[in-house]
Amino acid sequence: MPSLGADMDEGTLTEWLVKPGDKVHKGDIIAVIDTAKSAIEIESFHTGIVDRLIVPVGETVPVGTVLATITPPEAEAVTTAAAQPVTVPAGPVTAAAKAEAPPKVTGEQPAEAASPLIRQLARRLGVDLTAVRGTGRAGEITQADVRRAAAAPRPAPAPAPVTREKPGVAARQPVTPLARRLAAELGVDLAAVTGTGPGGAVREGDVRRATAAGQPTAPAAPLPRQAPERAARTAAERALAMRQAIGRLMARSKREIPHYYLSNTVDLTAVMNWLHERNRELPVSGRLVPAALLLKATALALRRVPELNGYWQDDHFNPGDGIHLGVAISLRGGGLVTPAIHAADSLTVAELMGSLKDLVTRARAGRLRRAELTEATITVTNLGDQGVEAVFGVIYPPQVALVGVGRPAERPFATSGLVGARPVVVTTLSADHRATDGFTGARYLTTMADLLQRPEEL
Amino acid sequence: MTPQQARDAIAGALRKIAPDADPATVSPDADLRDALGLDSLDFLGFVEELSQRAGRRIDEDDYPQLATLASTIKFLSRS
Numbered sequence: 235m236p237s238l239g240a241d242m243d244e245g246t247l248t249e250w251l252v253k254p255g256d257k258v259h260k261g262d263i264i265a266v267i268d269t270a271k272s273a274i275e276i277e278s279f280h281t282g283i284v285d286r287l288i289v290p291v292g293e294t295v296p297v298g299t300v301l302a303t304i305t306p307p308e309a310e311a312v313t314t315a316a317a318q319p320v321t322v323p324a325g326p327v328t329a330a331a332k333a334e335a336p337p338k339v340t341g342e343q344p345a346e347a348a349s350p351l352i353r354q355l356a357r358r359l360g361v362d363l364t365a366v367r368g369t370g371r372a373g374e375i376t377q378a379d380v381r382r383a384a385a386a387p388r389p390a391p392a393p394a395p396v397t398r399e400k401p402g403v404a405a406r407q408p409v410t411p412l413a414r415r416l417a418a419e420l421g422v423d424l425a426a427v428t429g430t431g432p433g434g435a436v437r438e439g440d441v442r443r444a445t446a447a448g449q450p451t452a453p454a455a456p457l458p459r460q461a462p463e464r465a466a467r468t469a470a471e472r473a474l475a476m477r478q479a480i481g482r483l484m485a486r487s488k489r490e491i492p493h494y495y496l497s498n499t500v501d502l503t504a505v506m507n508w509l510h511e512r513n514r515e516l517p518v519s520g521r522l523v524p525a526a527l528l529l530k531a532t533a534l535a536l537r538r539v540p541e542l543n544g545y546w547q548d549d550h551f552n553p554g555d556g557i558h559l560g561v562a563i564s565l566r567g568g569g570l571v572t573p574a575i576h577a578a579d580s581l582t583v584a585e586l587m588g589s590l591k592d593l594v595t596r597a598r599a600g601r602l603r604r605a606e607l608t609e610a611t612i613t614v615t616n617l618g619d620q621g622v623e624a625v626f627g628v629i630y631p632p633q634v635a636l637v638g639v640g641r642p643a644e645r646p647f648a649t650s651g652l653v654g655a656r657p658v659v660v661t662t663l664s665a666d667h668r669a670t671d672g673f674t675g676a677r678y679l680t681t682m683a684d685l686l687q688r689p690e691e692l
Numbered sequence: 693m694t695p696q697q698a699r700d701a702i703a704g705a706l707r708k709i710a711p712d713a714d715p716a717t718v719s720p721d722a723d724l725r726d727a728l729g730l731d732s733l734d735f736l737g738f739v740e741e742l743s744q745r746a747g748r749r750i751d752e753d754d755y756p757q758l759a760t761l762a763s764t765i766k767f768l769s770r771s
Contacts, residue, residue, distance in 0.1 A: 430707065437711050513752050518743045521752075523732045566712050566729075594733050620731075 235267065235289075237297045238274055238607045242479065245269045246294040247301065248414065256284045258304060260362075263603070265301065269479075273600035274607060280362070282306040353555055359384035409436040435599045469567070476569040487631050491546075492667040495626050498679040500686055501649070502642050502657040508689035524642050525616055526587040528659070530692045532614055532637050533557045533578035535682040541670050542635040542663075542678055543611045551634065551669045560610025560630065561590065563597045572630060573602050574610035583692055612637065624660040634669035637682075638662035693746060698768035702761065705741030709734050720762035742768070 235245050249266040252258055258278045265276050285303040289295055356363045361383045366375050409424055413436045427444045429436035505527050513521045536543040536557050544554040557579040560572040573596075575581070575589045596602055610630070616639045617625040625638035640660040647656040661682060665675045685692060693701070706715045706728070713728040725735055739758070743750045746768055750758070757767040 430711070439711065510752060518740050518749060521736055521739075523736060525732060566710070591733060591737075621726075 235295050235297050235299045235301055236276055236604055236608075238269055238604055242269050242297060244294055244296045245274075247289045247291055248273060250287055250291060250302075252284045252287075252302075254284050254286055258282065258284060274602050274604055276604045278304060280304050280306065356380050356383075413438050413441045473568055480569065483631065484628050487628050491629050491631060493629060493664050494667050494672055494675065495662065495664050496672065496675045496679055497624055497626075497660055497662040498683055499645075499647075500659050500661055500683040501647060502659050502686065504687050505689045506642070506657045520584065520587075522583060522587050524659075525639070526583050526590060527686070527689055527692055528616070528639050528661075529559060529561070529575070529578060529586050529590065529614060530581075530583050531682050531685040532612075532639075533559055533581075534685055534692065535678055536612065537579050538681050539674060539678040541674050542665060544634060544669075545611070545632040546634050546666055546669050547632050554611030556611065558609050558611045560613040560633070561593060562613060562615040562627075563594055565598060571597050571602065571607070572610060572613050573597055573606035576605075576609065614639065617641075624662055626662050627664050629664055629666055634666040635675075635678075636664045638664070693769050695765050695769045698746075698765045701742060701745040701768060702764055704745060705738050708741050709737040715761070718761055720765075721760050724758070724760055724764070 235247075237243075238245070246268040247265060248268045250264070251266070252262075252264045258264055258281065260278055260281045262278050263275045264278045264284075266273050267276055268274075282304040285305045287302045289299065289301045295301075353363065356366070359380060361380050363375060363380070366379050366383045409429070413427075414424070424436060424441075427436050427440050430440055502524065505524060509522055509524060509527065516522070540553055541551070543557055545552045556577045558574040558576045559578040560574045562570055562572045564570045573593050575586065575593065578586060578589075581589065593602075593606070610633065612633055613627070613630045613636045615625055615627045615636065621641055623643075624640040627636040627638050629636045638661065640662070642657050642659040644655045645658045646653050647658055648654075649656075661679055663675050663679050703715055706713060710728055710730060715728075718724065718727045724730065728734075730738065739750050739755075742758075742764075754767065758764045
């Protein structure tokens with residue numbers, strides 16, 4: 235059971251997408267787990283043959299529990315007769331290995347706590363960190379460990395790490411978690427239900443309609459599309475669990491992080507004009523919203539002020555291994571998730587717009603992926619759509635900064651001694667005073683404002 | 693489009709982008725985005741859907757006319 239954030243300590247396995255004997259590649263989606271926040275798709279950290287599914291559907295287990303064993307390709311050839319996978323170094327590696335690795339120093343770090351330097355090194359050398367035994371303090375993986383692993387013969391060449399998955403990797407019919415549970419309760423065969431949600435997603439109402447329509451109620455499909463056996467959490471329980479998870483994390487943030495706050499009013503005239511021109515030419519489906527440009531400026535400004543992009547861990551700042559923007563998305567029915575847009579600084583505005591739409595859709599349909607929930611290096615919150623002028627957010631530990639964007643609106647604004655009505659937006663920064671001082675924070679916000687004056691360069 | 697077709701198109705578009713929202717509860721002159729809690733992406737999705745159903749392009753300049761149910765129906769049935 236991988237940890238999907240500093241606030242998660244257990245998860246419920248709701249669906250296996252593989253069965254014993256299936257061949258999986260590193261990065262393939264193999265299961266869906268349900269956390270306090272939402273249903274998350276998790277991928278295999280290894281390539282090989284699924285040996286055994288250890289945790290049954292419906293069971294809630296703590297972070298770090300082995301979910302399944304996967305036999306690497308070579309080992310499989312030699313162990314078919316033995317029936318049991320060997321447990322020597324090249325033996326079955328666990329899907330959850332990654333979750334056991336964190337050097338627990340503060341006690342609550344996210345699972346991928348190998349330092350960014352180590353991760354960069356591992357990536358360069360093609361080493362799979364989940365297979366490396368740490369010899370450092372508290373089992374921490376050191377550079378020497380990575381180099382040793384790189385030198386040693388490996389069971390299989392590690393494929394290039396999947397940093398950005400294309401949407402829709404799994405060509406399965408999307409089903410919202412609620413619909414899935416309901417279908418299990420009512421004994422509805424999901425394969426026979428027509429989805430009306432985004433991307434054909436099956437929603438609660440579709441399942442109810444299917445029962446009303448007198449669809450023959452079949453027992454839940456056999457493996458691997460097995461429905462949860464355990465009576466699922468009710469909506470109220472889920473809402474409470476989410477509030478508690480958010481509460482724990484935010485309390486920790488305010489307890490540990492000495493926040494400082496800055497704000498800046500930015501003239502958006504250039505941005506709005508540019509958008510207006512562009513959108514006139516674009517098909518409706520490719521139309522851009524100001525949020526896409528604001529995200530791009532947020533990311534580019536971080537390139538120039540990298541001190542705000544990363545984590546505060548073990549009493550020092552660890553720079554992020556890329557600019558991965560965690561985007562706060564409110565869920566209908568309450569609560570929020572902050573999935574990441576990876577390498578946002580290198581995406582075009584149109585690509586960012588696409589990523590944003592995709593993330594929002596999947597977050598609300600309960601279809602996020604593990605990497606999206608654990609790898610953000612900074613968070614951006616955009617409460618502007620809810621009509622507020624400015625938002626001063628709470629930092630998501632162990633990140634060191636949070637950027638807030640208010641509602642773009644026309645306001646009196648003085649330029650060259652004249653007051654006129656202009657579209658403006660209030661950008662804010664909440665930052666960790668341990669990692670940076672107000673001077674750096676101010677430099678960041680002004681850099682972002684400068685970038686927004688030249689939207690054509692974003 | 694007849695007003696009834698426009699109404700159906702709106703209901704269909706809303707079902708798709710905000711399945712939990714019930715347009716029947718929204719008064720014809722209430723601000724749609726506020727009443728249904730639509731953010732800018734939701735609204736864009738709504739416009740996309742409407743545009744498809746109505747078979748015509750809806751520009752940003754037209755957005756003010758999509759503020760309420762009543763004005764949207766009027767806008768769609770005018771063409």
